[in-house]
Every structure is written in structure tokens, then in C-alpha cells.
Amino acid sequence: xxxxxxxxxxxxxxxxxxxxxxxxxxxxxxxxxxxxxxxxxxxxxxxxxxxxxxxxxxxxxxxxxxxxxxxxxxxxxxxxxxxxxxxxxxxxxxxxxxxxxxxxxxxxxxxxxxxxxxxxxxxxxxxxxxxxxxxxxxxxxxxxxxxxxxxxxxxxxxxxxxxxxxxxxxxxxxxxxxxxxxxxxxxxxxxxxxxxxxxxxxxxxxxxxxxxxxxxxxxxxxxxxxxxxxxxxxxxxxxxxxxxxxxxxxxxxxxxxxxxxxxxxxxxxxxxxxxxxxxxxxxxxxxxxxxxxxxxxxxxxxxxxxxxxxxxxxxxxxxxxxxxxxxxxxxxxxxxxxxxxxxxxxxxxxxxxxxxxxxxxxxxxxxxxxxxxxxxxxxxxxxxxxxxxxxxxxxxxxxxxxxxxxxxxxxxxxxxxxxxxxxxxxxxxxxxxxxxxxxxxxxxxxxxxxxxxxxxxxxxxxxxxxxxxxxxxxxxxxxxxxxxxxxxxxxxxxxxxxxxxxxxxxxxxxxxxxxxxxxxxxxxxxxxxxxxxxxxxxxxxxxxxxxxxxxxxxxxxxxxxxxxxxxxxxxxxxxxxxxxxxxxxxxxxxxxxxxxxxxxxxxxxxxxxxxxxxxxx
Numbered sequence: 379x380x381x382x383x384x385x386x387x388x389x390x391x392x393x394x395x396x397x398x399x400x401x402x403x404x405x406x407x408x409x410x411x412x413x414x415x416x417x418x419x420x421x422x423x424x425x426x427x428x429x430x431x432x433x434x435x436x437x438x439x440x441x442x443x444x445x446x447x448x449x450x451x452x453x454x455x456x457x458x459x460x461x462x463x464x465x466x467x468x469x470x471x472x473x474x475x476x477x478x479x480x481x482x483x484x485x486x487x488x489x490x491x492x493x494x495x496x497x498x499x500x501x502x503x504x505x506x507x508x509x510x511x512x513x514x515x516x517x518x519x520x521x522x523x524x525x526x527x528x529x530x531x532x533x534x535x536x537x538x539x540x541x542x543x544x545x546x547x548x549x550x551x552x553x554x555x556x557x558x559x560x561x562x563x564x565x566x567x568x569x570x571x572x573x574x575x576x577x578x579x580x581x582x583x584x585x586x587x588x589x590x591x592x593x594x595x596x597x598x599x600x601x602x603x604x605x606x607x608x609x610x611x612x613x614x615x616x617x618x619x620x621x622x623x624x625x626x627x628x629x630x631x632x633x634x635x636x637x638x639x640x641x642x643x644x645x646x647x648x649x650x651x652x653x654x655x656x657x658x659x660x661x662x663x664x665x666x667x668x669x670x671x672x673x674x675x676x677x678x679x680x681x682x683x684x685x686x687x688x689x690x691x692x693x694x695x696x697x698x699x700x701x702x703x704x705x706x707x708x709x710x711x712x713x714x715x716x717x718x719x720x721x722x723x724x725x726x727x728x729x730x731x732x733x734x735x736x737x738x739x740x741x742x743x744x745x746x747x748x749x750x751x752x753x754x755x756x757x758x759x760x761x762x763x764x765x766x767x768x769x770x771x772x773x774x775x776x777x778x779x780x781x782x783x784x785x786x787x788x789x790x791x792x793x794x795x796x797x798x799x800x801x802x803x804x805x806x807x808x809x810x811x812x813x814x815x816x817x818x819x820x821x822x823x824x825x826x827x828x829x830x831x832x833x834x835x836x837x838x839x840x841x842x843x844x845x846x847x848x849x850x851x852x853x854x855x856x857x858x859x860x861x862x863x864x865x866x867x868x869x870x871x872x873x874x875x876x877x878x879x880x881x882x883x884x885x886x887x888x889x890x891x892x893x894x895x896x897x898x899x900x901x902x903x904x905x906x907x908x909x910x911x912x913x914x915x916x917x918x919x920x921x922x923x924x925x926x927x928x929x930x931x932x933x934x935x936x937x938x939x940x941x942x943x944x945x946x947x948x949x950x951x952x953x954x955x956x957x958x959x960x961x962x963x964x965x966x967x968x969x970x971x972x973x974x975x976x977x978x979x980x981x982x983x984x985x986x987x988x989x990x991x992x993x994x995x
Contacts, residue, residue: 408523451632580605818834895923
């Protein structure tokens with residue numbers, strides 16, 4: 379059993395010799411390390427060129443130690459003298475990047491379910507397993523990190539076998555760090571993962587499962603060929619838009635891009651057409667030949683629905699066109715990102731962006747700043763609400779400033795179905811936390827004697843801020859969380875306005891639950907009192923629900939000492955001067971406006987500086 383040379387120079391590979399599979403697991407369970415060992419073992423990366431997390435191409439992935447983008451690679455492997463081609467896709471593990479995982483699963487027939495032998499199965503592992511089962515993929519259960527002193531492979535093999543529905547001895551045991559068991563895993567993948575099925579003589583059909591923007595070459599599209607074949611210089615057609623292009627280059631990734639003489643049934647590779655318009659290569663689209671092409675497109679992907687909204691504004695207003703171009707290019711690389719232009723009285727022109735979660739939002743902002751050199755302000759995240767008025771009209775509210783005027787009949791907020799997996803000793807603290815966040819218990823199951831799975835319905839607005847941090851701190855880091863959208867529910871929500879001198883400032887408004895309104899109002903008024911500079915007159919800062927004021931702070935006036943020139947003398951003279959000053963202050967207050975500096979908006983709205991005082995919406 380030895381690695382064989384690259385297949386890049388061959389024309390087409392026999393589909394019966396192809397095995398397409400991905401690695402799915404919870405974050406930090408060793409997917410990228412296992413992929414590194416596979417790259418070394420199959421010989422596609424030389425020892426001197428090897429580095430940790432080889433497939434993680436972005437600096438941000440390497441710094442944080444997480445996978446953000448699914449990466450595909452082609453590996454040669456030999457079993458019993460037979461040569462095979464393995465297509466491996468390394469997927470992200472965090473709940474915010476589940477969409478990346480679902481796209482990767484479409485390009486595979488099998489999935490390696492990887493579980494840390496020291497931690498056991500986690501909530502996100504279960505979520506990814508159910509995704510793979512829905513697609514009817516062959517599951518290979520694997521325990522990783524068996525070399526750790528804390529590893530308990532026998533216990534977790536039984537737990538994994540119970541969930542997957544196999545025997546504990548069928549669970550493979552490997553160490554991505556030392557390479558133990560990895561050759562046996564590759565052999566098992568060849569043995570149990572079915573080869574791709576497709577019609578070699580049918581019109582070409584290929585599914586776009588990913589694409590990236592290259593500054594020099596334009597859009598690079600990653601495809602999985604289902605039927606027929608694609609060759610260089612061939613005219614192809616995008617079935618959703620009808621646009622036609624010429625294939626300038628076609629090839630495989632092993633692990634660097636290598637041009638080939640074409641891609642056949644079941645093969646995974648890349649295409650370059652020279653297209654610079656990012657909208658021309660939509661993920662989930664079907665590619666066919668322009669002449670005598672297929673008439674029926676392949677099943678695309680379910681469009682991802684944003685869970686969290688936040689405004690992104692350039693600190694320098696002249697950067698607005700650059701931000702728009704950057705979002706265009708980033709959206710090609712990240713199909714789950716959505717955005718629409720919006721304006722704010724306080725922050726100027728920007729975009730209202732939709733994200734799949736808080737980590738997705740944080741990573742997107744960091745990528746925009748790093749890769750495109752932008753300096754951005756992000757507003758506090760919030761979710762989407764549906765407001766039904768007394769007259770029957772409905773409004774969709776993505777921003778508190780869009781709150782409709784008039785009598786409100788009902789307000790609906792998005793809810794999520796959460797799965798928490800934790801040691802059973804923490805059941806009480808988890809229940810306490812979930813009830814405090816308006817959660818409802820759906821059910822509870824023991825995965826083993828010491829580990830429990832709890833299912834809750836929780837409002838999305840309650841988990842987008844610090845719920846995960848609170849859960850981790852209450853369970854000493856042992857709990858894991860996964861969530862998915864589960865419709866909407868009616869809720870007692872109110873809009874809290876922040877008034878400066880009686881005038882509402884749209885940027886500071888928030889939609890909060892009735893019970894949390896007082897706390898939010900008090901926090902914001904206290905914060906603004908410290909941030910807004912003192913004026914020549916007293917400025918009241920109020921938090922109000924409609925016309926009812928629920929919190930108030932005052933910014934004291936800067937007083938000029940008008941009595942400084944009085945050295946003794948009659949009290950009536952001093953009183954006369956003070957009355958004159960009082961009249962002047964009164965007149966100034968009626969014509970004066972409170973100027974809020976940009977720094978105060980940034981400090982009050984930015985998610986970075988509000989880490990210790992995040993509004994509970």
C-alpha cells in the first residue's frame with residue numbers, strides 16, 4: 379500500500395475508481411489535522427512544504443485555529459494494487475458555517491464523522507450528522523485524538539455506535555497528530571463509500587458548490603461533474619442565468635490547482651472562464667454545454683436565511699463605494715452573506731447586512747477590514763421582527779428605526795430550536811439560564827450515564843449576544859450548543875427610544891422585551907451621559923416607550939463663574955448677575971442643539987466596545 383503519482387496529467391478517471399467524501403465534526407475536534415496527515419500520507423504535499431492546517435488558506439483561519447471555508451483536495455491512493463482517486467472536502471465545524479457543510483455534502487457520497495476521543499459527541503457533530511443522513515450519505519464513524527492522556531475511546535465508541543446505529547468495534551480509532559490509523563481509514567473510505575453514479579454519454583451537467591474571486595484571474599468556480607464531461611475551450615452555459623462562457627482553464631486541486639485535459643463523471647475540480655462579474659457564478663447553479671446542453675438543472679441548495687442583522691458603515695464616508703465592491707466580492711466567497719444599502723442620520727451611508735450568527739458577523743467584518751483595507755463601524759446586532767397593526771397591515775422590521783407608527787396588534791419574533799449537550803451535573807444551571815432567557819424545554823435525553831442532551835425553544839434575540847458565553851461559564855466550558863431556526867412566536871416587545879433634549883435619536887433606538895426595557899433604558903442613558911460632552915446648558919437624556927419615560931439622566935451645564943468679578947459688595951448685585959445668566963441659559967436651551975460627536979456614536983453602537991454592556995434585545 380503506497381502513495382501513487384498525481385492523476386493531473388490523465389484525461390478522465392473511471393468513475394468506479396473515484397471516492398468523494400468529506401470530514402464533518404464539531405469545532406476543534408481535529409478535522410484539519412487529520413486532513414494534513416492524509417495529504418502527507420498520499421504524497422501530494424512534500425515534507426518540506428508541509429505546514430499545520432495546510433488546507434486553511436486564510437490568515438484568520440490559522441490565527442483562530444478554525445476552518446471558515448470548506449476546502450476540497452484530490453488525493454491518489456492505492457489499495458491491493460488498485461489505484462483510486464479520493465476527493466476530500468474539509469468542512470468548518472462552527473454552527474454559523476453549517477451552510478458551508480451543507481454545500482460540501484452535495485458534492486459527496488460519504489462522510490467521515492469525526493469525534494474527539496477525550497470530549498465525545500457534541501451538539502454541532504449531531505447537527506452535521508443529521509445533515510449527512512438527510513442526504514443519504516455513507517457515514518464512517520471515527521474517534522480522533524486517541525493519543526491524548528485524557529482519551530476514553532471505549533466509552534465514546536459506545537456512545538457514537540448508539541447514535542449512528544453500528545457496533546462499537548466498527549468505530550475506527552485514529553490520531554490525526556501522529557498518523558496512527560489514518561491508512562486504515564483511507565482503506566475503509568475506499569471500501570464503503572460508493573463510487574459516483576452518472577451518465578458518461580449524456581449532456582454535461584456540473585454543480586457549482588463553491589467559488590472564489592481571484593484578483594488576476596477573475597472568478598474561480600469549483601464544480602462536481604454529475605453527467606458527461608467538461609473540456610478546455612468548450613462553450614458552457616449557466617442554466618439559471620442562461621449566460622455562456624468559454625472555459626479558459628479546467629483542472630483539479632491536489633492540493634494546489636493543476637490544469638488537466640478535462641473533468642468526467644464524479645470528478646471534482648475548478649473552472650476559470652475569465653469572468654470578472656461575481657454574479658455570473660452563483661453557488662448551486664448547474665453548468666452545461668452551450669451546444670446540445672442538458673434541459674433539466676440539478677437540484678440546487680436551499681437559500682440560507684440570515685439570523686442576525688447588523689449595520690456596517692465606513693468610518694470615512696468616501697469609502698462607501700469601496701465597501702460596496704468589497705461586499706460584492708466577499709458574497710461570492712460567502713454565499714450566506716446578504717446586504718442592502720441603508721442610511722443612518724448618525725452614521726451616514728452604509729449597508730444592513732444579514733449573517734448566520736455572531737461569529738459569522740465577526741469574521742465577515744474582520745475579512746472586510748483585512749482583505750480590502752476598510753475601517754468599519756458595526757452597529758449592535760438585532761433580529762428581524764414581523765409587526766401586525768390594528769388595521770391588519772403587516773410590517774417587516776429589520777431595524778428599530780423602521781418601527782411602524784400607529785396601534786400595534788401583535789409582534790412576532792423569530793425563535794430557534796436549541797440543542798445543548800453537557801455533563802448531567804449541570805442540568806440545573808442550564809435550565810436556570812434557559813428559563814431566564816424565555817426558553818421552553820422541549821425534551822431531554824441521556825446519551826450516556828454522564829452526558830445529557832437538552833432541547834429548548836429560545837427566542838433568537840435572546841441567544842445572539844452572550845448566551846453562548848454564559849452557557850460556557852456556567853458549565854466550566856463543557857457544554858456545546860447548536861441551534862436552527864424554528865419559525866416565529868408572538869411576544870411582548872416594545873421599542874425603546876433614546877431622547878436628547880426631547881428629540882429621538884434613531885441610531886440609539888432598540889426593540890426589547892417589555893421586561894428588559896427598563897434595564898436597557900437605564901444602561902443607555904448612563905452610557906450616553908459619560909460619552910456626550912457637556913454643553914453650555916443642561917441636557918436631559920431620556921429613555922421612552924412611546925410617550926412614557928422609563929429612565930433619565932442629566933448632563934450638567936458648563937457654568938461660567940459670573941461672580942468672579944465681584945469682590946464683596948451687596949447680595950442684590952450678585953443675584954442680578956445670576957438671574958441674567960439664568961435667562962441666557964434658558965434662551966440658549968430653546969435654540970441650542972446637542973451635537974453628538976462621532977466617537978460617542980461609535981462607542982455606544984459598536985459591538986466591540988459594548989462587550990460588557992450588551993443590550994438584551
